Amino acid sequence: MDGVGAEPRLVRPVLTVVDGVVREAEVPALAGVPVSGSLGDVPFQNAREYPDEVVLARKERDGSWRDVTAAEFAAEVMAVAKGLIAEGLREGDRLAIMARTTYEWTLLDFAGWAAGLVTVPIYPTSSAFQARWIIHDSGAVACAVEDTAQARLISAERAHLPWLAHLWEFDTGAVSRLVKAGEDLPDAVVHARRSVRTPDSVATLIYTSGTTGQPKGCVITHANFFSDADNAVGLLHPVFKSVSKDPASTLLFLPLSHVFGRMVAVGCMRARVKLGHAPSIRTEDLLADLAGFQPTFLLAIPYVLEKVYNTARATAERMGRASSFDRAARIAQRFGETAGGKTPGMGLRAARALYDPLVYRRIRAALGGRVRYVLSGGSPLGRRLAAFYTGAGIEVFEGYGLTETTGASTVTPPLQPRLGTVGWPLPGTAVRIAEDGEVLLRGRHVFAGYWNSAAQEVVGGGAWLATGDIGELDAEGYLTITGRKKDLIITSGGKNVAPAPLEDWLRAHPLVGQCMVIGDNRPYVTALITLEPEGLAHWRQMRKKTAVPMRELVEDEELRADLQRAVDEANRLVSRAESIRRFAVLPGEFTEAWGYLTPSLKLKRGAIARDFEREIDSLYRPTPHGL
Numbered sequence: 001m002d003g004v005g006a007e008p009r010l011v012r013p014v015l016t017v018v019d020g021v022v023r024e025a026e027v028p029a030l031a032g033v034p035v036s037g038s039l040g041d042v043p044f045q046n047a048r049e050y051p052d053e054v055v056l057a058r059k060e061r062d063g064s065w066r067d068v069t070a071a072e073f074a075a076e077v078m079a080v081a082k083g084l085i086a087e088g089l090r091e092g093d094r095l096a097i098m099a100r101t102t103y104e105w106t107l108l109d110f111a112g113w114a115a116g117l118v119t120v121p122i123y124p125t126s127s128a129f130q131a132r133w134i135i136h137d138s139g140a141v142a143c144a145v146e147d148t149a150q151a152r153l154i155s156a157e158r159a160h161l162p163w164l165a166h167l168w169e170f171d172t173g174a175v176s177r178l179v180k181a182g183e184d185l186p187d188a189v190v191h192a193r194r195s196v197r198t199p200d201s202v203a204t205l206i207y208t209s210g211t212t213g214q215p216k217g218c219v220i221t222h223a224n225f226f227s228d229a230d231n232a233v234g235l236l237h238p239v240f241k242s243v244s245k246d247p248a249s250t251l252l253f254l255p256l257s258h259v260f261g262r263m264v265a266v267g268c269m270r271a272r273v274k275l276g277h278a279p280s281i282r283t284e285d286l287l288a289d290l291a292g293f294q295p296t297f298l299l300a301i302p303y304v305l306e307k308v309y310n311t312a313r314a315t316a317e318r319m320g321r322a323s324s325f326d327r328a329a330r331i332a333q334r335f336g337e338t339a340g341g342k343t344p345g346m347g348l349r350a351a352r353a354l355y356d357p358l359v360y361r362r363i364r365a366a367l368g369g370r371v372r373y374v375l376s377g378g379s380p381l382g383r384r385l386a387a388f389y390t391g392a393g394i395e396v397f398e399g400y401g402l403t404e405t406t407g408a409s410t411v412t413p414p415l416q417p418r419l420g421t422v423g424w425p426l427p428g429t430a431v432r433i434a435e436d437g438e439v440l441l442r443g444r445h446v447f448a449g450y451w452n453s454a455a456q457e458v459v460g461g462g463a464w465l466a467t468g469d470i471g472e473l474d475a476e477g478y479l480t481i482t483g484r485k486k487d488l489i490i491t492s493g494g495k496n497v498a499p500a501p502l503e504d505w506l507r508a509h510p511l512v513g514q515c516m517v518i519g520d521n522r523p524y525v526t527a528l529i530t531l532e533p534e535g536l537a538h539w540r541q542m543r544k545k546t547a548v549p550m551r552e553l554v555e556d557e558e559l560r561a562d563l564q565r566a567v568d569e570a571n572r573l574v575s576r577a578e579s580i581r582r583f584a585v586l587p588g589e590f591t592e593a594w595g596y597l598t599p600s601l602k603l604k605r606g607a608i609a610r611d612f613e614r615e616i617d618s619l620y621r622p623t624p625h626g627l
Contacts, residue, residue, distance in 0.1 A: 010235075010413055013424050013477035022433075025477035029428030031230035033444055038197035038222040040081075040113035042269050047074035050272060057249075057276045057293065058103045065276065065293055073107075080111035080175060081190045082182025087142070087166060091116035091193060094138045094205065097256075098122040098131060098154070099146035100279035104170045105256045106265055108144055113203060113222075116193035120205045120217075121257035123599040124150065125592055130215070132157040135164060138205050138217055138451065142166035144174060199223035205451050206259050206403050217451030218403045220259075227444035228406040229267035231427040236397060238414060239297050239373045240271040246370050249274035251295040253281055253304075258600055260377050263407030264299045283311070283534075290368035298371055301378035302504070303601060305385055307534075308366055310510035312359075314538040328359035332391030339390050339417050352391065360392035373397060377408065378600060380481060380504050383420040390417070398422050400481055404465055406445045410479050421478040431479055432464060438485055439471040440464040470498060487605065489519045495577045497525055502580060503603075505570040510535035511562060514590040514597070516608055517580065518616055526619040527583040528612055529563060530590050554585040584615045 016024035046055060051071035058066050068076075089095065095117045099105050112119045120138045122131050124146060131154060135143060141163050145151050151169045158164060168174035203222045207215040233240045240248055250268060252275060254261040268275040278289040281304075316325035331351045338344040344352075352360075364371060374389065377399045386396045399411040400422035410431065412423035425431045429443040446465050470488065471481045483498030490496055499517035506515040506529070513532040519525035531554075540546045543558060553559060563585065571579035590596035595607050609616065 010416065011427065015473075015477050016432075022473040022475060022477065024430060024432045025425055025473050025479070026430035027425045027427045029227070029231055029444070030234035031227075031427070033199050033223045033226045033230075036198060038113060038194065038199065038201055039203055039225055039266060040110065040116070040194050040197060042266075043070070043074040043077045043110050043114070044194075046070035046269070046272055053272050054247075054274050055269060055272050056103065056106070057274055059276070059289070059292075063288070063292060067274070070272065073110075076107055077111045077114050078187055078190055079179040079182060080107060081114040081193075082185040082187070083178030083180070084111060084115045084117065084142075084182070085189055085193070086182040086185055087178070089115060089117055089142060089166075091196070092118060092202075093142070094118045094120050094140040096120040096122055096135050096138065096140040096143040098124055098126065098143065098150050099170060099256075100124045101252055101254065101256050101261065101277045102146065102170070102279050103277050104144075104146075104175055106275070106277065107175065109256070109262075109265075110269070113197075114190055114194055116197055118202050118204060120207075121255075121262070122207075123255060123257045125599055128153050128157055132160055133214060134207050134217075135161050137207075137214075139163050142168070144168045144170065147171045197222065199226060202448070204262075206257075206262075208403050218259075219448040219451055220406050221448055224406040224445050224447060225263065225266050226270075227428055228263055228401075228408060228426070229270055231429075231445075232263070232408055232411065233267050233271045235411065235427055236373075236375075236414065239375070239397065240267065240273050246296050247274065248297065249276070249293070249295050250297050250299060251276040251278050251290060251293045251368070252299060253278035253286055253289070254299055254301065255599070258378075259403045259407045260301075260401075261299060264375065283307070287366060290366070294368045294370045296370050297373040297375065298367060299375045299377075301601070302376060302381045302385070302508070305374065305376065305381065305389065306508045308363065309385060309388065309508075310532075310535055312363055312366065313510065314535070316359075317538070317542060325359060328355040329388055331355055332360065332389075333384060333387040334391070336387030336390030336392075337419065339387075339395075339419075356393070363389075363392050364394065367394070375399065375411075377401065379602075380422070380500065382504050382508055384505075385508060386417075386419050390419075399426075400479065402441075402465075402467060404447045404467075405441055405443070406447065409441050409443070409445070418474075418476075418478045421474070421480045423479065424477055425479070431473065431477075433471065433473055434466075436485075437470045437472070437482075439467045439469045439479070439481070441467060489517065489525065490521070491519050491525065491577070492521055492523050493577065497574075497578045501573050502527070502570050502578075505573060506566055509563075509566040511539060511559075512566065514603065516590075516603055516605060518609070518619070522620060524581045525578060526616070527567070527580045528586055528608065528615060529583050530586050530588065533589070550587045554587050560585065582619045584612075584619055586612070586615065 013025035013027050015022050047070045053070050054067040055070045056068040095112045109119050120140050122134050199222045204220045205217040207217050276293045316322050335352045373395050375397050381398050389396050397412045399408040401407045401409040408426050409429050410423045410425050432440040442464050468485050469481050470483050483500040502517050503515045506512050513530040516528045567580050
């Protein structure tokens with residue numbers, strides 16, 4: 001397992017400067033891609049070299065966690081892989097998995113790889129049409145689902161899925177039946193399958209969320225995973241190789257259908273970091289799992305970190321301690337701003353020490369009590385929250401990447417954070433800024449291309465991947481993402497506006513669920529805002545407006561005044577021409593079920609603009625005040 005577990009070596013980017021502007025930054029690889037083998041070998045390598053080391057933990061029915069050693073996991077992978085072969089799956093066949101984040105998901109993933117298969121994740125929240133599209137387009141011959149509802153959803157589509165020969169359900173004993181089916185096969189059958197897989201073999205087809213059009217299958221090879229995961233482990237040594245008395249561990253609650261969670265799961269297996277699974281992200285369920293598992297680091301999207309912060313603030317307000325919490329938050333943010341080279345003054349250190357047992361320890365306790373690091377991705381976290389968590393004693397590593405890059409392409413370097421950026425290129429990665437500001441990426445982690453269902457082959461590819469994101473590199477090679485190229489707003493006055501910074505800032509407010517900034521070919525910028533249910537319930541309670549109907553509440557002067565203050569704060573990020581002049585509060589939510597969000601919580605702007613055309617037009621009608 002070359003390159004995994006070595007001491008960290010922080011290497012600064014090599015920069016290319018054109019006309020005084022940094023156009024390219026590249027960091028040499030810390031870990032090379034193995035010359036042979038595949039991810040299907042990893043459980044067996046771990047078992048051979050470290051048989052008694054704990055690599056996973058499995059939640060029991062009574063809520064306790066049972067450790068799983070490397071030897072035990074390899075034996076389970078072997079048994080399930082033999083079952084897959086016994087059921088007639090051939091090398092290169094596609095195996096779809098539709099389930100929440102569970103132990104069985106990871107087990108079947110590695111068993112599929114050991115059997116020479118290509119695994120195809122499907123979001124557990126997918127509609128029947130979305131699931132049918134992925135299974136049909138990938139040519140999957142088998143599909144494993146978590147529960148009866150998902151089994152019925154797929155069964156109803158089988159007339160349109162001529163290649164789908166097997167449908168297995170975890171909740172009704174699919175794993176046990178696979179083990180039973182393969183018990184008469186010798187282990188040598190699996191070893192033979194593994195022996196012919198190479199790093200360049202296809203590991204998985206991950207379908208993009210698809211904010212427009214049909215999702216496309218990204219062809220990710222074993223080499224792509226090795227490159228991304230091993231270099232991340234090598235760089236983030238304190239995270240994956242704990243330097244404290246607590247062995248490194250993480251509780252994964254993000255979907256394994258998303259490349260971010262999948263890459264970290266692979267990285268944990270490569271680095272032998274104890275991995276647990278939390279299938280439910282309901283607040284009470286997740287908090288209970290965090291308290292029982294007590295991870296040392298977490299993988300999170302900004303929404304989760306926003307929710308933890310807002311819940312803590314709401315709790316303080318209910319207890320009459322809102323002003324104390326706000327002071328503690330400002331001190332944490334000031335302290336966090338000193339990370340990466342500045343030295344906090346004695347007064348600031350004393351103030352932080354005062355609030356640690358009162359506020360910051362409670363934040364850490366909500367995350368299990370032992371969390372020291374958070375890997376944040378999916379969308380920008382925002383400087384304010386990144387500084388707060390850093391000041392509260394949780395170091396945040398913010399990263400940036402795509403499905404097409406197997407997850408991370410940039411990440412905050414240890415001991416060298418720069419708040420507001422997504423860090424330096426991951427070792428082994430080059431970042432280039434095109435003339436129009438688009439971010440281009442290159443490295444061994446960049447995918448092989450898109451899956452062509454008609455020919456069942458890989459299409460596309462190239463030396464540089466055009467991401468569709470707009471960004472810039474600073475004088476030391478830190479990347480800042482300012483928005484999506486296709487989302488760039490050009491007002492009728494010719495002003496270019498990137499909506500993401502405004503949307504990200506507003507979304508962090510406890511009252512705001514989602515926000516979409518509008519203004520293309522319009523005279524000024526406006527926004528549609530939806531309300532966060534928990535934040536709104538707290539607001540209603542504190543202001544004694546629990547009985548006010550929602551249709552009246554969206555026009556409530558006090559609510560709009562609170563939202564206006566949030567908008568004013570966001571507008572401080574931009575010029576007057578880019579600022580939000582007016583906004584509409586919607587009575588419903590932007591949800592995946594209604595077709596307004598992708599499974600990874602990205603806005604489907606076209607669908608929102610179409611369905612809320614009347615509300616948008618109302619924002620551009622003249623008012624007595626001139627706008």
